[in-house]
Amino acid sequence: MADRPQGSGMPEKGTPEYDWLYGSQSQTPPSDATQRVPAQAGDRDARPDETRVMPVARREARGGGSGSGGRPPTGRTPAAAPRPRRRWRPRLRLGFVPLLLLLLLVYLVGVPLYHWTAIDKVDAAPSGDRPSDQPGTNYLIVGSDKADDLSDEQRAALRTGERGGTNTDTIIVLHTGSAGRTMMSIPRDTLTEVPGQGTAMINSAFSTGGPPLLVASVEQLTGIHIDHYVELGFGSVINTVDAFGGVEICPKQDMRDPMARLDIEKGCQEVDGLTALAYSRSRHVTALSDLDRVARQREVISALGDEALSPWTFVNPVRYWQINAAASGAIRVDEEMNPLDLGRFALAMTGDSQTCTMPNLPAPSDPNRLVADPDRAPALFDAIIEDSTVPKRACTPTGRAR
Template sequence: MADRPQGSGMPEKGTPEYDWLYGGSSQSPPSDATRQVPAQGAARPDETRVMPVARREARGSGGQPPSGPRTTSTAPPPRPKKRRWRPRLRLGLIPLVLLLFLVYLVGVPLYSWSKIDKVDAQPGGDRPADQPGTNYLIVGSDKADDLSDEQRKVLQTGERGGTNTDTIIVLHTGSGGRTMMSIPRDTLTEVPGHGTQMINAAFAIDGAPLLVASVEKLTGIHIDHYVELGFGSVINTVDAFGGVEICPKQDMKDPMARLDIKKGCQEVDGLTALAYSRSRHVTALSDLDRVARQREVISALGSEAKTPWTFLNPVRYWNINMAAAGAIRVDEEMNPFDLGRFALAMTGDSQTCTMPNLSAPSDPNRIIADPDRAPALFKAIIGDTTVPKAACTPTGRARS
């Protein structure tokens, strides 16, 4: 700095005032100079303190310093959406449900078995030896004590036990296939101990044992099991299935059987199915045509029974078992497994025949087993071999 003129009221050079104002070589500060005070353990209340530098953001928002260290703000986590409750089938329940279903499928037939009547069907005297396969004698009686009051009113029949057999069928199962052979009830044969009579007379004389003995005497076939069906068995079982399909080949009006249906395939209820299987006053071959219709109804029941819906619908399954249990009788030697095999045999594809026959020489209204063709059919069943087609016809008469 340039020296200023002296004597202008300014301090003289070399004086403490001069040195203080302009700086000089003097090392000792004047007594009133501002001196740095060493830091003390505690700050004085009047001590000048350095304020922290505020950030631009703080100054821009009013100049107030932040009250503490700045932290990064984060958005709160989104609240989870409330899920609507939906019923879910736990995987662990599936095996339990399947197990319960299997128990039901097995338990219902066992329960129905306890409701079935058992009869003594064991014949006395000499019998054919045991044969391969299994032979069931299926008998349809006019038993009406299994009908409801309403059904008796429609059929105009009273409550009675079966005394006549409208149906006699031998069902054979084995390695030679299934064969269903009808024996017309008007067949003349030897009834053991009672001479030559119509075969259905054996049932009226001494029930199941004598009928089994008469069938064995006529055919040489050993009967393993006996199954008897009444009127109610046909009606109630057909209705439990919701009806069956029949295919009459002509219009059929039979007041005695209470039947009035048109030609062609149609769904019918139990009462109509029974009338259709019993009618014998419409067609030319009478009883021979009737046995063919009886097999048709039985086969239709078998077809309905093997549908998956029979087993998948618990109500239908129950109704069918209860209907069958209340309307059949079986031999005392049969067990639940034998009855199960019988039911399976009824649902399978069978070769259906009527015993080869001729008009009886002594009475044109009666028939006899054809001595030339019948033995071939009997022998095939006895030996569990394939039945010759020539010996198996719907009416039992020779093919033209």
């Protein structure tokens, strides 16, 4: 054996205390030291004298440590790693919004359809010759004084009795078409030819022949073909206004009319249903009596239309339900009208429109009655018939010449 350099630090092979490193048949290495491992079967590249490193045995397998099973000295079980928080995903919100909009749409459509079944339908089509169909749509709005749709408290406040009368204080032709909307009032004291009765006040047609005779009388007077009939009772005004929470009216003077149960000051103000009805019925305060009254009737109807289109009507489900319930319980429509037609009518009452009273003059035979002005009335009638622009001189609030 060659001499080992001094100070090389290398152990000398053959030295007994280093047999575990260079190998020896008579020396068994310590149990937890690096040792030589016999080659396994199938290990083709293994060499007999190759040294290998045994994996370090677990403490509990070697019997080391205390009886704690190898836990940390503290004796506590390590805490589990925190689970990552699930992030909120916007797609969940995007899926909820369409569902909410769908439910709102179903509610907005379903409520009117449900209340449609409660609306009374009447035969309003007159017999005999009628004007042919015309451009646009013409609605005849009738306000009756029947009290069968009033509560006991409302009857007591209005002193109407059990059922009231069968007259009509409100006769309005509402036209919609390409030329816009026109609302024309026909004063109830207008003398005209009533089929089967000769010359009479136009409102007598309603009390004697009901809706068909009134429609026939209006068509004969104006030449306008009436497409649909809508009748409003006392209760329809009171209950609908109250369902809206009130409407705004703007009287131009103080109005105190005991016969109409009205006592209000001039100026714009919010009023309830009873006051709105009294305001539209009063005829004993202003100089032109019925001619001023028809203008106030149109004012109340237009105010209802404006409230109907308020966003709050559609956002508030309770308000929306109450309005539909109030309207359906107090109106009557012709048998040919369907829910879509009624919706068009509701929209037609809203927004800007020309408001007129039929051009009129005092009747030669009775100054307390009216007749259509032969010079100006045909221009207004023809504009509605032809769905054209209404001449300004023919459209005035009272029907009198400017």
